[in-house]
Amino acid sequence: MYTLSEENYLKSIYRLAQQPNFKITPTAIAESLGNNPASVVDMIRKLTEKQLIAYDKKKGVELTQQGLKDAVLIVRRHRLWEVFLLEKLGYHWDEIHDIAEELEHISNATLADRLDKFLGFPEYDPHGDPIPKANGKVPKPFSVTLTDLKMGESCRVAAVRDTSSSFLQYLQKLDIGIGTRIQLIEKISFDNSLVISISGKENTTVSQKFGENILID
Amino acid sequence: MYTLSEENYLKSIYRLAQQPNFKITPTAIAESLGNNPASVVDMIRKLTEKQLIAYDKKKGVELTQQGLKDAVLIVRRHRLWEVFLLEKLGYHWDEIHDIAEELEHISNATLADRLDKFLGFPEYDPHGDPIPKANGKVPKPFSVTLTDLKMGESCRVAAVRDTSSSFLQYLQKLDIGIGTRIQLIEKISFDNSLVISISGKENTTVSQKFGENILID
């Protein structure tokens, strides 16, 4: 289909486009890929020529219909492989992302669909992100975070926003996974820290940033 | 680990080294990869510097201990993925090679071993080639072919030598797969064609070349 690089740019642009009202600038793409902005400008030119994106100084970068379709397919593959790695091969939460980064680029007309079937058509990946369907439809993502809870309320962890391994390892340490029950005990108004009870156990304090990265049901 | 290209060269050299008494020349490598000999010379230099191969004009190219170890691992990954694609995802015999060519390059310390376990530690891949073990040991390959059968004898198909999709598709047409029973009815002395009965059905005539590519038990 496309080169490794092209696919990574498409995916990165797709991910950035998930943030509502966010203007996708060359710098933003550069940061998300760890590349130099100059390199990004080159690739923007290339992808524009291939009609996968449109770039307008005012609006920033946008995926075209074709670009969106392709990006969604890459994300679909990534998330399906994550499910495979976790459920079938027994990897941990924080190990699967990097491997899926490589697996997602394997292109074969029916691979994603066969894998999807083999896995039982999962709707969400192990990080709770929605897995695009074969027809390109994307299940609704979770959007409420821990910080939206009211005092005393409890919830189930549905997904996480940050997927860095430092965050995922922190979660592991706190014994938090998909489905874990969390109750909000107190909000510290000084810095919006959250005092929570995990699975009914003793209270733990976490930062606002932490809370914003926990999506709940 | 290494670049895509480096890995492909290693694997190609390993495959060529399987043919006994075969001198691995730049031209041979070039042909097996579909590359230009000039490109091969460049890569021979590079791999020699990395101490993965040794090149001697008299002896040709040989894998060093390290090179052999790495090549075996790549072949291990390739063959394990082939088993996965056939057994778990339901691909056909002739579709899996090309996909495994991509999957084999995914490097993660434990991926091959986890996959191996998940598949039940298979000894041979769907083409009947031995799957190197985690410790680098390679199960004994099959070495007797259809042409070694005596008149009237029958056998089981254990593997195939040629893995081109034209051959594999021909096999599919003849309804021959791993495990299929074949009886030798007659050898035509003129051109060594073989008259065989597949799974006890009516007789079929195949060429000597065909027979040499069917490994049997």
Add this chain to the structure above:
DNA sequence: TCATAAAATTAGTCTTGACTAATTATTTTA
């Protein structure tokens, strides 16, 4: 053994996708 063919090698080029440094645009902010 010498001429010819084949193989190996060298030299130089190309493309991809990165980079740095320099320049130009655009935002901020004082």
Add this chain to the structure above:
DNA sequence: TAAAATAATTAGTCAAGACTAATTTTATGA
């Protein structure tokens, strides 16, 4: 609004890994 800061872009470079064309080595066979 002008100066300063930030962002975007251009120009030029680099490495990997392929190529072609030319040259040198090595084999082969008359």
